Amino acid sequence: MSASKFIIGRCKAMGYALKGAIILIKTEASIQVQAAIAIIMTIAGFYFNITATEWIAQTLCIGLIMGLEGMNTTAEAIADFIHPDFHEKIGHIKDIAAGAVVITAIASSIVGGIIYIPYILALFN
Numbered sequence: 001m002s003a004s005k006f007i008i009g010r011c012k013a014m015g016y017a018l019k020g021a022i023i024l025i026k027t028e029a030s031i032q033v034q035a036a037i038a039i040i041m042t043i044a045g046f047y048f049n050i051t052a053t054e055w056i057a058q059t060l061c062i063g064l065i066m067g068l069e070g071m072n073t074t075a076e077a078i079a080d081f082i083h084p085d086f087h088e089k090i091g092h093i094k095d096i097a098a099g100a101v102v103i104t105a106i107a108s109s110i111v112g113g114i115i116y117i118p119y120i121l122a123l124f125n
């Protein structure tokens with residue numbers, strides 16, 4: 001494959017991926033809630049003037065949660081496509097896909113606490 005074909009192919013793939021990200025943000029309520037929380041946390045980051053390392057941790061947490069939520073949505077869509085009717089196994093697949101997001105959300109809440117609790121306590125000192 002020539003270099004120009006490779007680059008055009010990668011650009012097209014990036015276009016499809018961006019389209020997918022826009023679909024997720026436009027149609028998925030859980031992603032919209034997470035995007036709203038991400039905006040609030042970004043405002044909090046500027047308000048408390050958090051350090052570069054704290055920005056990195058916060059940005060990674062936001063990306064991990066929203067990325068994994070996208071994968072959860074993908075698992076749900078595949079499950080509904082291959083078996084639209086009620087099935088115990090489909091329920092199990094959807095539950096564990098959602099569980100993966102919860103694990104990341106718990107870890108991110110801990111990271112958020114480690115970052116912001118000292119700043120919030122400093123407000124009262």
Ligand SMILES: Nc1ncnc2c1ncn2[C@@H]1O[C@H](COP(=O)(O)OP(=O)(O)OP(=O)(O)O)[C@@H](O)[C@H]1O
Binds near residue numbers: 073083087092
């Ligand atoms: N076809 C099915 N068969 C068995 N249980 C299901 C089925 N569809 C959904 N469930 C159960 O309902 C739960 C919620 O599923 P649903 O597809 O509504 O996703 P959700 O959690 O509302 O996420 P989202 O808001 O992203 O759609 C699942 O975790 C599962 O326990």
